[in-house]
Amino acid sequence: MSAQQPADQDFSPVLPTEPGTLVGSRMSKWDGTPHWRFDAVYLGTDEHGVWLGYRPGTHFSRPGREYRTKSPGLLVFGDVGWVADIYRDHPRGARLYIDLTTVPQWRAMPDAGTPDAGPVFEVTAVDMDLDVLAYEPGTERARTRGESFIDDEDEFAEHTARYGYPPDVVARVRADADALLAAVRAGEPPYDDTTAKHWFAVLDDLAIS
Template sequence: MSAQQPADQGISESLPTEPGTPVRVRFRKWDGTPHWVFHAVHLGSDEHGQWVGYQPGTRFARPGAKYTARGPGVGFFGPGGWTPLLYRDHPHRMRLYIDLSTVPKWRRLPDGDNRAAYEVTAVDLDLDVIAFEDEAAEPRGQFFIDDEDEFAEHTVKYGYPPSVVARVRADADALLVAVRAGEPPYDGATAKRWLAVLDALSAR
């Protein structure tokens, strides 16, 4: 996925290296309006990207909505235009939620920021690939692409370039195939390894 953030071309890449480093995760929409924000910790990196994790009690907020996580989760930010979260003990038996987005951008925050040392940002591009633990957990099925109507609406409202529309659609379809097949990092074992890192950091 090669879609770039329309307003962030000047951000210089700076990546955390120390496990446990606090990270602010911030999404917005194509026109720059705020979207989901939450705080996590850096876990490490692998061939998929930079991994972060959060514990139960983490607050997720966007204009007009907020919720508090009841279970832990991990996710990664890689060179592709999608940002997955993989869950353990999700109250609705959701296994993973992949946001189709622009390529994530990292920056180091000023020393005066008392909640995070780094921030990672991306533009949410509406489509999501979702998987549940079993078929019975969700009426739409165990695996599906969500928010097709929102994607169509925002394509017109925000004027997504045709290349972005084509790439997001293709990536969503490819990710659904990969999730169904249980390909790494959507195989369960990869998430368990990073959840173990999160558990170890929390036990310090």
């Protein structure tokens, strides 16, 4: 399995098209252990990927931990190996959190359209441990940890040994993390304020309608 290509080269993704459509995000680790799971709404698609949004009170869970969000957020699923979570009014001053992953894969749920069926679409990916984080300048965490950095290097090294990540996957994830950190520090889209404001406006309009 590569961090950059779907396991099935003939995989043909089925993506939502209607803003407001409920999407279940179901992440896992390399060995299949469930990781973060939550539901969000489809906002749209642009050159950066597929955008989802969630509102305050959204339930996030993984084995051993769960919480409800206190602020809204955006998610952009790139067509390569990363998923970015962009925050607004985060209580700890977080600005964004990028998960390095395998290529996100999309599918329509077979029971979509039936009562209480849940999400109409599902997106899955394998979390590859490394994360790129950014905090708002001047916040306590920015002063103590830095405004932007790569996190979970120790977990990546541990899981590389435990799960036997292929060398090409290790090299690709490492290179992608470095490239994403550089893009965040340079304020390149979609990590700029203008892009985030646009998609938050879409989310806000859906909440009002």
